[in-house]
Amino acid sequence: xxxxxxxxxxxxxxxxxxxxxxxxxxxxxxxxxxxxxxxxxxxxxxxxxxxxxxxxxxxxxxxxxxxxxxxxxxxxxxxxxxxxxxxxxxxxxxxxxxxxxxxxxxxxxxxxxxxxxxxxxxxxxxxxxxxxxxxxxxxxxxxxxxxxxxxxxxxxxxxxxxxxxxxxxxxxx
Ligand code: NI
Numbered sequence: 001x002x003x004x005x006x007x008x009x010x011x012x013x014x015x016x017x018x019x020x021x022x023x024x025x026x027x028x029x030x031x032x033x034x035x036x037x038x039x040x041x042x043x044x045x046x047x048x049x050x051x052x053x054x055x056x057x058x059x060x061x062x063x064x065x066x067x068x069x070x071x072x073x074x075x076x077x078x079x080x081x082x083x084x085x086x087x088x089x090x091x092x093x094x095x096x097x098x099x100x101x102x103x104x105x106x107x108x109x110x111x112x113x114x115x116x117x118x119x120x121x122x123x124x125x126x127x128x129x130x131x132x133x134x135x136x137x138x139x140x141x142x143x144x145x146x147x148x149x150x151x152x153x154x155x156x157x158x159x160x161x162x163x164x165x166x167x168x169x170x171x172x173x
Pocket of ligand 1: 095
């Protein structure tokens with residue numbers, strides 16, 4: 001299991017669409033393990049493949065509390081097949097947008113269809129933090145970031161901060 005570098009805003013790959021997997025093989029399972037390892041190390045509660053520079057439809061999540069045993073989930077080709085009308089608001093952050101948090105409103109509950117790490121077809125009903133996290137990660141697969149739900153002013157402020165930081169890093173190297 002390797003630790004991968006996490007792509008940070010304003011890297012353009014974060015705006016790109018990810019492709020589905022045709023099958024789940026050993027290489028796909030290795031990618032899942034790398035993603036989980038990278039997510040736990042960060043630490044974070046969710047990671048999409050695009051965040052380590054791989055434009056494929058896979059997400060990993062674990063919303064277990066720190067004192068609880070780990071509950072790693074790997075969702076391959078995830079698809080939301082139902083969303084509740086009821087919404088909920090959570091403060092979100094993103095490993096690709098460090099130290100930035102804001103409230104986002106999303107459907108409170110969803111049903112998601114996916115292939116697991118063994119390639120088995122699964123369906124899962126998600127609510128609470130898991131629902132928010134899965135929706136946030138699936139958005140990544142379509143080039144959507146949580147800051148895209150904020151006001152234009154807030155979003156521009158965040159992007160400006162990261163463009164400036166990237167420029168400074170470039171100047172220093
Ligand atoms: Ni994210």
